Amino acid sequence: MDYKKQLEAYFAEVDEKCLLGLSIDCVIFGFSNNQLKVLVLRWKLTNEWGLPGGFVYKNESVDVAAQRILKERTGLSELFLQQFHTFGEEVRYNRAEISQKLNWPDPSTRKWPNRTVSIGYFALVDFLKVTPSVDFQTDEYRWMDVENLPPLLFDHNHIVEVALKTLQVQLSWQPVGYNLLPEKFTMPELQRLYETILNRPLDPRNFSKKMRALGIIERLEEQRRGGAFKSPYLFRFNKEKYKKALKEGSLAFT
Amino acid sequence: MDYKKQLEAYFAEVDEKCLLGLSIDCVIFGFSNNQLKVLVLRWKLTNEWGLPGGFVYKNESVDVAAQRILKERTGLSELFLQQFHTFGEEVRYNRAEISQKLNWPDPSTRKWPNRTVSIGYFALVDFLKVTPSVDFQTDEYRWMDVENLPPLLFDHNHIVEVALKTLQVQLSWQPVGYNLLPEKFTMPELQRLYETILNRPLDPRNFSKKMRALGIIERLEEQRRGGAFKSPYLFRFNKEKYKKALKEGSLAFT
DNA sequence: ACAAAAGTGTTTGCCTTACACCCATGC
C-alpha cells in the first residue's frame, strides 16, 4: 500500500475512533551534551519537522492519550508528563500550506472540522533511556537543541516556547531533573541542567549548597572517572523525597 | 415557546455553529464580605447549581469565547481571564443523571459526541462592578463562598478546586487584586483578600511593609470613614507597575 | 608540569518573621 493510501486509511480510522477536532501535541524534553533538547520528527517523504502528537480515542481520557502517544514515540512509560496549555486560536496555522507540505488527502472527504484545538503536554525524559521509534507517518526523529529549532510545522514553535516558559516557572517551586538525568549524575551535570533551563549562569558553590540543603539528592561514594581532572562525586535523587516535593510544590529555588 | 423547545433550538444552533465536543467553563472569583466568592447559576426550572459556561463558535478562538461568555454573564470586558486547565477525563460526570436533572432533550437527536472536553478559565472580577444577567437557561445567579459550595452539576466542584489551587500558586509570583478589589481599597481589605486566597492569617505589620515595598500600590491622602474606629487610609494599584509585575511574573510573595 | 574541571567555606546584607501598644472614631 502506498503512503497516500495509508494516510487515507489512517484518517478514516481517526475520524471513526477519535474525538473530532481535538489533538494532542507533546514537547518531549531531554538533556544531552549540556543542552536542553526537544524530540522532533520528520514527516514521511518531506523535509518538514514537527512535534510528536496524535488524537484522543473516544473512550480515553486526554491524559491517557498523551501517555500513549509518548509511549509510542519513546518506548517509555511512567514519565513525568504534564498538561501545560490548550491551543485554540481560530487560525493556528495555514491549513492549505500544511496539507500541501504533508501530501495530505483531500480534506473534503473527512468528517474532521476545519479547525483543530490542541492540548499541549510536556514530558521530561532521560535521553539515554529513550529509544524513539518512527511510525508510518515519520521518516526520522531527531533531538534538537531547544534554542535552535528550525521552523516547525503547524504552530509547533509556539508550543515549544510556551512549554519552555512553563518549565522555567515550575523550576522555581518544584524539583526538576528526575526524569531528565540518568540515575546517577554529578553535581556539575545537575547545575548545567538548571542553567540550561533557566538560561543563566549559577554559582557552583551556592548551587551545591542549595541543592544538598533541599534534601532530595544523596551523594554516593562512587566517583566518575574519565577526564583529565578531579573525579566528580556521583549523586542520585531520593525518589521518595523528590516525589513528595513534586506533589507539595514546596520547594523554593530562586 | 416553552423551555423545552427553546432548549432544543439552542442545542440545534450549538450543533450547527459551534465546535463539537468542546466547552468552556468559567470560574468567576469575586471578593466580598471578606470572603472569596464564586459566581454560580441555577439552571432553569431546577434546584441545580453550576458554573457559567458555553461553547466555542467555529470561527472563534477559545480565549475569545471565554471572554464572550464572561461578558454575557457579568457585563464586564477586559477582565483578568486565564486559561488554567483542560478537563478531558473519559467520564467527567454521569451524563444520564445530568440530562435528567436539567430536562435536556433526547441526546440521540444531536450531533454532539457522547463526551465533552472542557477548557477551564478563571476570572477575577470586582464584585461591585458586576451586574450578572441570566439567560434563557438560567433562573438565578448567586455569589457563593468558595469554601462552602453545594454539590454543583457536572464536575464543577472539581473545576473550582483546580482553579483555586492555581490562583494560590500564582499569588506567590504574580500580583493579585487589581480586578478583585474596587479601585480604592484599604490595606486591611487587601490583607483579607490575601488571607482568604492563601487560607492562612497574615501579620498586619509585615503585610503592610511587604505590600508597600513591592511598589505596586500607592497610598492616597483620603481616608475612609464610617466605622467606630480609626479611619483607614485608601490605596490604589499603580496600573503600570501592576501590569509590568503581572507580565514579568517577577513578584515574590511568600 | 600543566591543563582542565571539581570541590569547598565565609562574609555580607537583605528579607522574613515575631511581637505589642497606641490611635482615631462612632456610639
Added chain:
DNA sequence: GCATGGGTGTAAGGCAAACACTTTTGT
C-alpha cells in the same frame, strides 16, 4: 468612656549572593 478596628517599629535569625583558591586527574 468604651468598644472596635487601624496603624506602626524593632530586633533576631535565616536565606541568598558574592567571592577565589586548592585538589585531582590525564596527558
